[in-house]
Amino acid sequence: MPPIPIRVLLVDDHTLVRESLVGILQSDGDIEVIAQAADGVEAVDKALATRPDIVVTDLSMPRLNGIEVVRRLRQALPDTRVLVLTMHQEDQYVLQAVRVGASGYLVKDSAAVELLAAVRNLHAGRGHFSPQAARALAEQLQHPERVLDDRYELLTAREREVFRLIAEGLTTKEIARQLAISTKTAENHRARVLTKIAVRNTAELVRYALRRGLLD
Numbered sequence: 001m002p003p004i005p006i007r008v009l010l011v012d013d014h015t016l017v018r019e020s021l022v023g024i025l026q027s028d029g030d031i032e033v034i035a036q037a038a039d040g041v042e043a044v045d046k047a048l049a050t051r052p053d054i055v056v057t058d059l060s061m062p063r064l065n066g067i068e069v070v071r072r073l074r075q076a077l078p079d080t081r082v083l084v085l086t087m088h089q090e091d092q093y094v095l096q097a098v099r100v101g102a103s104g105y106l107v108k109d110s111a112a113v114e115l116l117a118a119v120r121n122l123h124a125g126r127g128h129f130s131p132q133a134a135r136a137l138a139e140q141l142q143h144p145e146r147v148l149d150d151r152y153e154l155l156t157a158r159e160r161e162v163f164r165l166i167a168e169g170l171t172t173k174e175i176a177r178q179l180a181i182s183t184k185t186a187e188n189h190r191a192r193v194l195t196k197i198a199v200r201n202t203a204e205l206v207r208y209a210l211r212r213g214l215l216d
Contacts, residue, residue, distance in 0.1 A: 005029070005030055005031055005032040006031045006054060006119060006120070006123045007032055007034045007050070007052045007053045007054070008025055008031055008033050008034065008052055008053065008054045008055070008056055008119060009033075009034065009035045009036070009037065009043065009046055009050060009052040009055045009056070010025070010033050010035070010036045010037070010056050011036070011038075011040075011042075011043040011056065011057035011058060011061070011066075011069065012038070012057075012058045012061075012085075013058065013060075013061045013062055015038070017108075018036050018038075021033075021056070021085075021115070022036070024112045024115060024116070025056075025115070025116070027112075027116075028116065030120075031116070031119055031120075034052055035049075035050050035052065038062075039063040039064065040061045040062070040063050040064025040065060040066065040068060040069045041063045041064045042063075043057060043061075043069050043073075044064070044072050044073065044076075047076075047080060048076060048077070051077060051079075052080055053080065053081070053123055054080070054082070054119050054122050054123055055073060055080055055081070055082045055083070056082075056085050056115075056119065057069050057070070057082060057083070057084060057085065058084075058085060058086055059084060059088055059213070060086070060087075060088070060213075064164075065213075065214060065215075066084060066086065066097070067096050067097060067213075067214070068160065069082075070082050070084065070100045070101050071100040071101060073101070074100060074101030081103040081104075081123070082103060082104075083102070083103065083104040083105070083106065083118050083119060083128070084102045084104065084105045084106070085106050085107075085108060085110075085115070086105075086106075086108060087108050088107070088213060089107050089132050090213070091139070091140075092212065092213065093213055094132070094136040095137070095140055096212075098137060099153070103122050103128075104118050104127055104128040105128075105129050105130060105133040106118055106128070106129075106133075107130050107132065107133075110130060114130075151196060151198060152197065152212060152214065154196045155193060155196055155197075158179075158189060159189055159192060159193050159196070161179060162175060162179070162186070162189040162190060162193050163193050163197070163205070163209070163214075164214075165178060165179075166190060166193065166202055166205055167202075167205055167206050167209040167214065167215055168215075169202075172187050172190055173186070175189075175190070193205070
């Protein structure tokens with residue numbers, strides 16, 4: 001009996017990229033792409049529906065960024081392992097992704113053979129990181145005093161939703177409608193977000209979000 005293939009959910013907002021990655025992942029027959037998603041919300045929904053072995057996800061996506069996808073999947077599906085596949089090489093992205101639960105991190109200029117090795121390693125219970133990502137993690141271990149600005153991690157799940165909507169330019173009333181809450185509750189969430197992030201207004205929050213790679 002042939003071995004059961006590794007079941008993968010592929011998440012990227014670019015159709016051509018997804019089609020190319022499906023071809024690579026399924027080239028050897030031991031990996032099957034069981035579902036695809038074009039944004040973060042769809043990724044979480046499809047992961048909950050299909051419970052894949054591995055999720056391969058981009059970071060910059062509409063509606064919900066990859067960091068939030070990793071965080072939610074880690075909480076909802078602890079047996080599903082997540083490989084981040086992104087164009088971002090900066091240390092802050094690597095550390096954020098690992099901190100919220102990613103088991104691997106590759107940049108998109110990696111060779112096809114490395115992507116296949118990463119999926120197989122994660123399925124075997126190991127991690128897999130590109131040389132740049134491994135260096136970032138090693139430096140963080142060697143110099144833990146170099147703590148990155150982590151105020152975003154202080155936000156609750158609801159406050160992170162409000163954070164995203166503020167950063168996208170929605171008014172308090174629009175945020176209330178979007179989240180089906182009262183305007184007063186939205187005002188309270190907005191005030192707590194600004195306080196926790198330590199910014200004075202929307203412009204400073206947007207700059208903070210851009211600096212942290214939290215906007216698409």
